[in-house]
Amino acid sequence: xxxxDHALMLARLRAPVYHRCxxxxxxxxxxxxxxxxxxxxxVRKDTRxxxxxxxxxxxxxxxxxxxxxxTPILQLPPPFANTKSFSLTEISRYDDRGPAWYWNDIxxxxxxxxxxxxxxxWITGKDGEDISQxxxxxxxxxxxxxxxxxxxxxxxxxxxxxxxxxxxxxANGPLPDGGWLLYRTGWDARSGDQREFLNANETGPHxxxxxxxxxxxxxxxxxLGVGVETVGTDAGAAHSFEPPFPCHTALLGAxxxxxxxxxxxxxxxxxxxxxxxxxxxxxxxxxxxxxxLALVER
Numbered sequence: 302x303x304x305x306d307h308a309l310m311l312a313r314l315r316a317p318v319y320h321r322c323x324x325x326x327x328x329x330x331x332x333x334x335x336x337x338x339x340x341x342x343x344v345r346k347d348t349r350x351x352x353x354x355x356x357x358x359x360x361x362x363x364x365x366x367x368x369x370x371x372t373p374i375l376q377l378p379p380p381f382a383n384t385k386s387f388s389l390t391e392i393s394r395y396d397d398r399g400p401a402w403y404w405n406d407i408x409x410x411x412x413x414x415x416x417x418x419x420x421x422x423w424i425t426g427k428d429g430e431d432i433s434q435x436x437x438x439x440x441x442x443x444x445x446x447x448x449x450x451x452x453x454x455x456x457x458x459x460x461x462x463x464x465x466x467x468x469x470x471x472a473n474g475p476l477p478d479g480g481w482l483l484y485r486t487g488w489d490a491r492s493g494d495q496r497e498f499l500n501a502n503e504t505g506p507h508x509x510x511x512x513x514x515x516x517x518x519x520x521x522x523x524x525l526g527v528g529v530e531t532v533g534t535d536a537g538a539a540h541s542f543e544p545p546f547p548c549h550t551a552l553l554g555a556x557x558x559x560x561x562x563x564x565x566x567x568x569x570x571x572x573x574x575x576x577x578x579x580x581x582x583x584x585x586x587x588x589x590x591x592x593x594l595a596l597v598e599r
Contacts, residue, residue: 355598364563364576364593366492368414373498373562375412375532378505384410387590411588417580418526418534418549418559422587425554432589433582435558442525443480444576444595445473446569450487453509457500458538459486460512466519473571478523481560481576484511488530489564499532510536516547526558528576528593530566534559560593569595 366372370388377383390406393399411432412418420429447469452459461484466476476482486509491497500507508531511519519527527534527548534548544550552559560578575596580589 356596358599360597360599362565362568362574362595362597364565364595365415365591366489366562366564368409368590371493371495372414373492373495373532374410374414376499376501384412387413409590411583411586411590412533412561414590415560415562415564415593416588417578417591418553418561418588419580419586420553420556420558422559423546423549423553425550426556429553429556431584432580432586433584435580439479439525439558440579441575441577443477443572444483444528444569444574445469445476445480446483446485446566446571446574448485448567448571449509450485450567453486453488457507457509458536459509460536461510461515462512463515463518466515469571476522476524477572479525481526481528481578482519482524483528483560483563483566483569483576484530485566486530487567489562489566492530492562492564500537504538505540506532506537508532508537510534510539511548513542513544513547516551520551520555520557524557526560527552528560528563530563531561533561560591563593565595569597573598 368387370386372387374384374386385408387407387409390408392404392406394403395401412422417432417435419432419435420426421431447461447466449459449461449465466482470476488498488508491500510529510531511527511534531537534552535546536542539546539548548559577594577596578591579593580591583589
């Protein structure tokens with residue numbers, strides 16, 4: 302747990318921001334300017350070295366799905382508008398358009414691939430944070446990994462219930478305050494194929510999720526948010542629930558966050574991993590594709 306303690310200490314440290322390091326012989330008193338978060342270089346050397354020495358014994362696990370024109374995306378039925386698939390449009394590639402450089406324009410929706418849902422994404426959170434307003438300290442947080450992949454393999458419409466989470470806590474300890482609940486269903490194994498990933502038929506999509514009661518209960522818990530392997534935080538059949546889309550409704554309405562289309566959750570322990578989730582700070586944005594990394598002690 303030392304990794305979690307140190308990572309959260311640095312993430313949540315509040316102090317004046319310093320625009321330069323102290324000069325030699327001046328001790329620990331650099332010149333401040335108002336507001337912000339202390340630069341890590343100004344944290345006491347012993348704390349800094351302790352954290353760095355720990356990182357030598359840490360595995361960094363990528364929980365992010367590759368983003369391409371083959372990445373599965375959500376498909377809403379008519380008359381609702383849909384997001385665009387991800388695409389690259391070449392600007393130049395070591396040619397007459399730019400002889401020494403290669404770059405592209407990108408087209409994507411905010412909620413394409415592995416992405417971060419901000420509260421403003423849902424009507425219940427419309428007065429909440431947009432994606433650029435998520436505090437940086439909340440982008441680094443501990444995680445609990447709840448593995449219900451066997452249940453989801455047996456029933457693609459499997460729903461996580463309050464009793465499931467309570468039983469998990471009895472066995473593994475409480476969900477971390479200010480941390481993520483990462484819900485493993487094994488659904489990332491389907492992410493190479495849009496049809497298999499959405500798993501839709503004439504009645505709609507069939508993917509695992511969280512029950513109405515459990516979503517409301519989790520919204521009342523002191524967690525940061527919920528992360529899933531599916532295309533969205535709600536079950537495929539959540540359009541038919543009452544209320545519809547309970548994870549979006551309850552969790553975003555409570556000022557919490559969502560992470561979707563995660564992978565490699567099977568490589569994480571039930572408790573003890575530290576998650577770094579880094580969305581683009583799109584001003585006014587409802588979400589953003591993001592890179593999600595897990596730090597796990599060896």
